[in-house]
Structures are given as C-alpha cells and as structure tokens.
Amino acid sequence: MRACTRQTLLAGIAISIFASHTPAQQTPCDAKQTNSSKIGPDGTAYVTRIMPVPATISPEAQKVLARVESDAAVPQTLEQRRALTDKWQAGVGETSQKLYPARIAADTIAGVPVRVITPLTITPEKRDRVLINLHGGGFNSDSGSLSETIPIANLSGTKVIAVLYRLAPEHPFPAGVDDAVAVYKELLKTHKPSHIGIYGTSAGAILTAEVTVKLKQLRLPLPAATGIFSGLGDLDHAGDSIALYALNGFSGHLDDPNPDDRASKEYTGSTPLNDPVLSPLYADLTGFPPTLFITSGRDLLLSGTTILHRAYLHAGVDAQLVVFEALPHAFWNNPALPESKEADQLMASFLDGHLGK
Numbered sequence: 343m344r345a346c347t348r349q350t351l352l353a354g355i356a357i358s359i360f361a362s363h364t365p366a367q368q369t370p371c372d373a374k375q376t377n378s379s380k381i382g383p384d385g386t387a388y389v390t391r392i393m394p395v396p397a398t399i400s401p402e403a404q405k406v407l408a409r410v411e412s413d414a415a416v417p418q419t420l421e422q423r424r425a426l427t428d429k430w431q432a433g434v435g436e437t438s439q440k441l442y443p444a445r446i447a448a449d450t451i452a453g454v455p456v457r458v459i460t461p462l463t464i465t466p467e468k469r470d471r472v473l474i475n476l477h478g479g480g481f482n483s484d485s486g487s488l489s490e491t492i493p494i495a496n497l498s499g500t501k502v503i504a505v506l507y508r509l510a511p512e513h514p515f516p517a518g519v520d521d522a523v524a525v526y527k528e529l530l531k532t533h534k535p536s537h538i539g540i541y542g543t544s545a546g547a548i549l550t551a552e553v554t555v556k557l558k559q560l561r562l563p564l565p566a567a568t569g570i571f572s573g574l575g576d577l578d579h580a581g582d583s584i585a586l587y588a589l590n591g592f593s594g595h596l597d598d599p600n601p602d603d604r605a606s607k608e609y610t611g612s613t614p615l616n617d618p619v620l621s622p623l624y625a626d627l628t629g630f631p632p633t634l635f636i637t638s639g640r641d642l643l644l645s646g647t648t649i650l651h652r653a654y655l656h657a658g659v660d661a662q663l664v665v666f667e668a669l670p671h672a673f674w675n676n677p678a679l680p681e682s683k684e685a686d687q688l689m690a691s692f693l694d695g696h697l698g699k
Contacts, residue, residue, distance in 0.1 A: 393592060396668050400680040403669055407640075411594035420482060420511070427483040435488030438677045442496035442686075446488070452524040457487050457504040459495040468499050471537045471697045472529060474565075475504040476522055476553070478544030478572075478672060481609040482510050489675045490543050493683075497690035500697065503529070507549070514611035515620055522553045527562065535563035539693040541634075543672050544643070545609075547573025551622040551650065554630055559619070564631050567696035569689055571636045572672050574646025575623040575653060578615035581645025591640035591670035623650060627657035634662050634692040636685060638669040664688060 380388040395407045418426075439446075445460040473494065477486035487504035495502040507521035522540075529538060542550040547570040557564055574581065588594035610620060618625035633654055637647035644665070654661035666673070666681055674682040674689075 398667050402679050403681055407591060407668065409593060411590050413595055415595050424483045427479060427485055431484055431488050434675060434677065435492065438489055438492040441677055442493045444492050444495045452528040454521045454525050455506040456525065457506065459491040459502040459504065461495050461499050464499060467698065470533060471500045472533055473500050473502045473693055474526060474538065474540045475502050476542035476546035476549040477504055478542065478546045481518065481545045481606065486543050486546060486675065489677065493677060493686040494690050497687055498694040500694060511608035515609055515613050518549055519552050519556055519619065522549060523556055526557065536566045536699060537697055538565045539567045539697055540565050541569030541571065541689065541693060543571040544573065547571050551575050552619050555619050555622045555625040566699065567631050567693050568633045569693060570633060570647065570650065571689065572641055572643050572647055573650065574643055575621060575650035577610060577621045581649060583644035584642045587640050587642040589642065589671055623653050627654055627659060630654060630657065630659045632660040632696050634689065636664045636688065638666040638673055640668055641671045643671060
C-alpha cells in the first residue's frame, strides 16, 4: 500500500504533502492530518498541507494530477532510459501528427544530425524562416524532438529544425552547445538572423539560454526570438521548487538533496558551475532577443524559470512569463491536454510574431 506522505529536504526546506481529489473527499490519509508548519532554527520548514486538485484546470488535467506514481526509487540504466524515452517519443510523435499534421525528415546540418519538421503548407512570406528546437531529456536522451516540434511547426506555419545534439555522459558540456551553434552558423548562410528563432523545453530550455550566451560571446548576430520553456539558468544553486516537486508534481519519487551534487556532473563535467555559458544567470544578458518563458505551478523547475526570467528583465530584455496553474513539469508533452494546446499556441504565436521583423 502506498504511503500517504512524502517528505523531502533540500535547500532549507522539508515538506510533507497529502494529496486529495477535492476538499470534500476525505481519505484515511487526509482525515488524520491537519495543516501545520514549523520553522527550524536554520530556517528549514517542516510543513504539512492538504493539496486538493484545483477546479481551475481542465478535467483532463485534473485526471493527470490524480494519477498515482510510486515514491520508490526505481533504478534504471542509461540504456533503459533511452530505450523507454525513444519509445515514448515515437508514440507521442504519432499522436502529435494526428492533431498537428506535418512532414518529418532526417537530415544533417554542419555534420550534426537533425530532424526537419515541415508544415504541410508554408505561405510565401514564411519560406525563408526557420525555428531551431533544442529538445529536452535531461541532456542524456531525446524527450522532445517530435513532441516539441510538430505542434509548433503546424501552428506557426514555419519549418522547425530539431537538433539531435550529442548527449551526456558520453559528450558532456559544451558538446551540446557546440552542436547547436554549428547548426545555427550554417543556417545563417541561407537565413537572416531576424528570420531565425531558437527554443527548447527542460534541458533544451537550458541549452537555449546557453547557446544565446555563446552566440553573443562569438559576436554572431543573435536570433530574432527565443523560447525558454521550463528551464533554468543557474546550475550552481538549487531552486526552491525542486525541493518540493518530482517530475510529475507531488506524485512520484523525489531524491534527497545532496549539496555536493547540485547539478548533473554527467553533463557539467569539469566546468565550473558558475561558468557564464553553463549557467547563463552569471552572463551578460543585455541585448538578448525577445524571449518567452513558460512554466507551471507544480513544475520542479518553476523556480529556475522564474529566476532566469527576472535576470532577463534586469538586463532590459523583452521577456514574457506565463505560469500555468498546478500542472507538472513540461506538461505540454501531453498534446491532448487543453492546457497543452494553449501552451503550444502561445509558443507558436510568440515565435512567429517575432520572426521576419
């Protein structure tokens, strides 16, 4: 029988969560609990809260939040992770194509393998535009080269190049950044920078900011717009939300914090965690292109996204932030949710609206 509570500790926070479907539906777990809080001498918070599924989200999203994920750690090899991720991505890609028809082809640009996702129809004024997607997947697998691109290509009417950058641990930082920069430089030979946009989710969102910093360092013209969808810009400090939420929000396994391993060493390698390319929060962000930030209320990278958004604002960047209620990390990878359709439309409209100006 699944335990009623989950307690986590990270960055001075300890919290126990008790989930229920609605306040009126008492269970043996929440019937025994009351809302309470205690603050320790070092600032650590010991908190118990009853968290109902909000009525402010769609019925489909409520069902997603009601799914029970085991709190137990399930060891998984890298090969198993990649196999499962590839299988899932293929399936969600088929679903996305039914909702958002597009053509998919394999290609190579500047020696880097890519997927080319092309709308069934491209209007004349958009034929010289292109979007670059840097997919999610924890830097070690592909969790988005289809699910993150097919809806955007269809809704924006613009060709999308999904960069299949080299993955960690075989290829730690800056391999992924270098691959994305190589693709961008090659596209500059045939496209104006004002006709190019770069975006990504999760690891790809982090890469999007990293690549923008690198392009500025190289004194290359920056893209017309970027999209940072559930990412972060500081691999040297853990945000508050990562102590509270697992990959699926309140449900699922959450690792105990380890101050000596705040970032994935498989990705960062020997690079200092405050390196301005690896952690763009420490970079000069002035002059960056208009950027859309999207996250959600139960996203483990909620803090990271909002902190980086504020840094963009402080640098004078035209930066917009949208936070969806209650949903977990990168929920738009479930294309059937009404909120996913809304998020995809926001992404596509923002990027499309800034290209070609």
